[in-house]
Amino acid sequence: MLETFSNYNPILQSLIAGLFTWGCTVLGSAFVFFFKTVNRKVLDVMSGFAAGVMIAASFWSLLAPSISYAEDNGYGVFSWVPAAIGFLLGGAFLRLTDAIIPHLHLGEPIENREGPETGASRNLLLFLAITIHNIPEGLAVGVAFGAAAHGLATENTLMSAIGLALGIGLQNIPEGSALSMPIRADGNSRWKAFNLGQLSAIVEPVAAVIGAAAVLSMQAILPYALAFAAGAMIFVVVEELIPESQTNGNSDIATIGLMVGFTVMMILDVALG
Template structure:
């Protein structure tokens, strides 16, 4: 019966991350209505996404990780720190290996291993890279619920999924519309935009299955997802959101504050 329950939570994680991917696709569909996106709007979207991820990293991941680690033979703060640094380190290695390019980068300024891939593909890889920890965060949250450990509840896990889904909508638009500006057709821009979010269901299922069947790694896994998300925020979202004139950077800051507040309210109210 326990295996059946665990299987149900894997399916819940899959359903939740399919929803977050669908929100990315809905956002990417904005390319059928708009060809251009103002720098100020793009910066606000990226700032909002950063705020959501920062709030989710603490309330939905780090705080539960510390609580669950209280019974560990290591100090709870050390468990959380190990997982957090491990998550950031994993993304740092991936950032150096996976070829990608930031939207404000010029031609020839790609990161990762050397490649001859087109600029449009490298731009998509950039977004795909930071969708991995988002999917992990949702999956690990549902895995924690299946283990019935700590104060995490189904509503807490759902709150994480809703928060990630909300920020995925503008994120999808922030991918597809610039790709249209790069010269791709609307249909191709939409395809690449929604495809950037499809890694989330994969990461979600992997995260949920891992922590449910290897219970001792749960606090580490929660902190790992938090570290990976904070790395993305500091390495990619905030620098890109702060590009442009002072007006657009101020809007990015406002977007971050609003995103943080939205995710905090969701987690506290639903969790």
């Protein structure tokens, strides 16, 4: 099966990987059919775990290959430049997205919504918040598969890209339930909660295809694209996931969740890469 997958076009590989990560969100969202609410401590551990996965993926799967590619392609002592520029642009992109799209972070009252003024419902605002931070996850997957194609980045092998998709998919399972169950707890039907939960990740296969296509069509942007995805993910971690996990009296266990997530992603990347 792996040999067959390796023969696919990188864009198709990215689409399949993006569909996999979306499918993991579908699985997590389906928990709403079995539970009406989720314990706040569990939610905080989930957020911490997701943060750990994304931090580890940002370095091993994205920043390190960005620097390695620059070193191997004539950047010399300036091999840090693409990583630094791309990383900052990724964070700026997410900040801009936050500013122009109204959204509400999990656990926050609707009065704390961010972005432009809107009359959108709490459910829609929660949905938009999760959707925003799924965009860089999809981009990261696509860029990784694009980089792995034809040996564009020595540290980004196909197995490393698969490891990144597995790690992001793994943290998407609790993420899906973290959105669908609060929506259900607000009195909405299970189907509505499920659909909002799983649809929040439908952007991932789309972003994955865009990321792969960009890298394959413009090889020169590869180190910048890798770092861009890393910067966008770190912005999400610091601006959303860590604060969400640390403000409800569960900081210790949420931190342990982060460390476990980091370790799992590190093992996946090193073992498969």
